[in-house]
Amino acid sequence: xxxxxxxxxxxxxxxxxxxxxxxxxxxxxxxxxxxxxxxxxxxxxxxxxxxxxxxxxxxxxxxxxxxxxxxxxxxxxxxxxxxxxxxxxxxxxxxxxxxxxxxxxxxxxxxxxxxxxxxxxxxxxxxxxxxxxxxxxxxxxxxxxxxxxxxxxxxxxxxxxxxxxxxxxxxxxxxxxxx
Numbered sequence: 001x002x003x004x005x006x007x008x009x010x011x012x013x014x015x016x017x018x019x020x021x022x023x024x025x026x027x028x029x030x031x032x033x034x035x036x037x038x039x040x041x042x043x044x045x046x047x048x049x050x051x052x053x054x055x056x057x058x059x060x061x062x063x064x065x066x067x068x069x070x071x072x073x074x075x076x077x078x079x080x081x082x083x084x085x086x087x088x089x090x091x092x093x094x095x096x097x098x099x100x101x102x103x104x105x106x107x108x109x110x111x112x113x114x115x116x117x118x119x120x121x122x123x124x125x126x127x128x129x130x131x132x133x134x135x136x137x138x139x140x141x142x143x144x145x146x147x148x149x150x151x152x153x154x155x156x157x158x159x160x161x162x163x164x165x166x167x168x169x170x171x172x173x174x175x176x177x178x179x
Contacts (some may be wrong), residue, residue, distance in 0.1 A: 078104060091130050102120075112152065116161070118161060119143075
């Protein structure tokens, strides 16, 4: 299908097939292919100016990086996703991105900041209301949350979580970027 779309110059179709190949790879657990195809799709969406498609592709890249145990890469990608999710009012992605950033920071040993973002995500989940639709993403976040709680111990974790719950969306974005 991709070869045919390329052959006839159907650029939009090539872009959507590429991002969907990344999604299929995610579902099958092939995170390297997810990352590869989603990066290709991101560049195609970026070139066409399709922010919604770019959001989907970058989000897939970030979660693939987390699954591949590359939290630094995931963090950088999620920094790109957050403003797109905010601008496009993609509430579920705003929630999952906040969780993903919390997981990436926890994986990087930034336990307090990760716990704060998990608290912020819990607040978003209640306010919007939204939830995970992908069990693998949820599992990655739950494991990082468990690790952050263990690393900080209960009192410090509870304090960080509470600070995160008090953040507004703009504060989350600023905090997540370390500004």
